[in-house]
Amino acid sequence: xxxxPQGARASAAGLTVWLTGLPSAGKSTIADGVAxxxxxxxxxxxxxxxxxxxxNLTRDLGFSRSDREENVRxxxxxxxxxxxxxxxxxxxxxxPYASSRHQVRSGHxxxxxxxxxxxxxxxxxxxxxxxxxxxxxxxxxxxxSGLTGVDDPYEAPAEPDLVVQAHIxxxxxxxxxxxxxxxxxxxx
Amino acid sequence: xxxxPQGARASAAGLTVWLTGLPSAGKSTIADGVAxxxxxxxxxxxxxxxxxxxxNLTRDLGFSRSDREENVRxxxxxxxxxxxxxxxxxxxxxxPYASSRHQVRSGHxxxxxxxxxxxxxxxxxxxxxxxxxxxxxxxxxxxxSGLTGVDDPYEAPAEPDLVVQAHIxxxxxxxxxxxxxxxxxxxx
Numbered sequence: 001x002x003x004x005p006q007g008a009r010a011s012a013a014g015l016t017v018w019l020t021g022l023p024s025a026g027k028s029t030i031a032d033g034v035a036x037x038x039x040x041x042x043x044x045x046x047x048x049x050x051x052x053x054x055x056n057l058t059r060d061l062g063f064s065r066s067d068r069e070e071n072v073r074x075x076x077x078x079x080x081x082x083x084x085x086x087x088x089x090x091x092x093x094x095x096p097y098a099s100s101r102h103q104v105r106s107g108h109x110x111x112x113x114x115x116x117x118x119x120x121x122x123x124x125x126x127x128x129x130x131x132x133x134x135x136x137x138x139x140x141x142x143x144x145s146g147l148t149g150v151d152d153p154y155e156a157p158a159e160p161d162l163v164v165q166a167h168i169x170x171x172x173x174x175x176x177x178x179x180x181x182x183x184x185x186x187x188x
Numbered sequence: 189x190x191x192x193p194q195g196a197r198a199s200a201a202g203l204t205v206w207l208t209g210l211p212s213a214g215k216s217t218i219a220d221g222v223a224x225x226x227x228x229x230x231x232x233x234x235x236x237x238x239x240x241x242x243x244n245l246t247r248d249l250g251f252s253r254s255d256r257e258e259n260v261r262x263x264x265x266x267x268x269x270x271x272x273x274x275x276x277x278x279x280x281x282x283x284p285y286a287s288s289r290h291q292v293r294s295g296h297x298x299x300x301x302x303x304x305x306x307x308x309x310x311x312x313x314x315x316x317x318x319x320x321x322x323x324x325x326x327x328x329x330x331x332x333s334g335l336t337g338v339d340d341p342y343e344a345p346a347e348p349d350l351v352v353q354a355h356i357x358x359x360x361x362x363x364x365x366x367x368x369x370x371x372x373x374x375x376x
Contacts, residue, residue: 044273044274046269046272046273052265056261056262056264056265056295057245057262057265057266059258060248060258070247070248073244074244074245074262076244077240077244077245078245078266078269081234081266081269081270082269082270082273084234085232085234085270085273085274085275086232086273087273107244
């Protein structure tokens with residue numbers, strides 16, 4: 001990262017927090033909650049997810065392995081650009097392949113940027129009963145295939161920086177956990 | 189600027205400067221020169237161009253109209269993300285279609301972010317004699333087709349924010365011109 005730009009506060013170290021986990025694990029809820037707290041503390045925060053990203057960055061991508069890898073590559077690159085400029089970027093994106101996550105980590109650490117792999121470890125049984133977007137039901141009914149963790153691979157992190165047991169915590173407790181961890185990784 | 193991101197200080201106004209023009213017009217030279225000056229002044233600056241962008245953001249894109257539009261859409265979106273966080277982003281990218289440039293401008297102004305369309309107006313006769321990357325010669329020899337301004341469209345800006353007559357100035361003079369204009373658009 002090197003020289004802090006003028007106007008940057010000493011506390012303006014960028015950081016990418018990738019929340020990986022199954023569909024309905026709680027990734028977006030946690031990311032949004034942590035982002036809200038960090039913003040309230042006056043920090044620069046971005047959440048890379050949602051319609052804006054899909055419309056402008058990844059609209060061409062489907063759910064093949066190579067498309068999922070490309071999705072992670074593009075979003076990871078954008079996160080690293082933001083981290084270079086002091087933004088804390090939360091990325092609640094499945095990222096099912098360990099090699100993709102490793103590549104994004106390298107893209108950060110090679111530039112001296114910090115990267116936190118956070119595993120939102122809600123098991124598939126809990127995710128499928130929550131089924132926020134109705135994907136698990138649709139898969140059971142034959143309406144889709146290639147659902148991560150069901151009939152498409154999910155490579156759980158072997159050595160994540162942080163594990164969130166979102167199925168045995170309230171959302172607030174999970175948000176607390178991640179927020180507290182992020183604060184240990186940035187200058188106070 | 190309009191709505192600053194929550195937590196941003198007043199001095200950290202972001203801005204996107206898109207340098208549009210033909211191949212070999214001088215876009216990258218000017219962008220790099222302006223970026224170096226702004227960095228020396230201690231400002232947050234990014235140049236979106238080059239191998240890093242092509243590898244990580246746009247590797248799938250070719251030179252069809254729709255691919256060129258998608259290229260501009262993705263890069264424009266990333267520039268707007270950076271602008272939200274106070275970064276001055278220079279984009280030396282051909283962007284041949286007026287509608288694409290308009291879309292990127294809207295993506296900024298809709299969020300209260302400033303956007304400067306800079307037309308590097310070097311005429312095709314000068315560009316083809318410079319031919320930094322050998323593209324014009326290759327096209328003449330039948331080695332490629334779809335070269336912007338020769339056998340592929342270039343819609344010159346009708347109402348650019350700034351025109352740079354890079355063919356009748358030295359590179360330093362062109363850099364001066366853009367740098368001075370950028371300073372008028374950001375808080376001192």
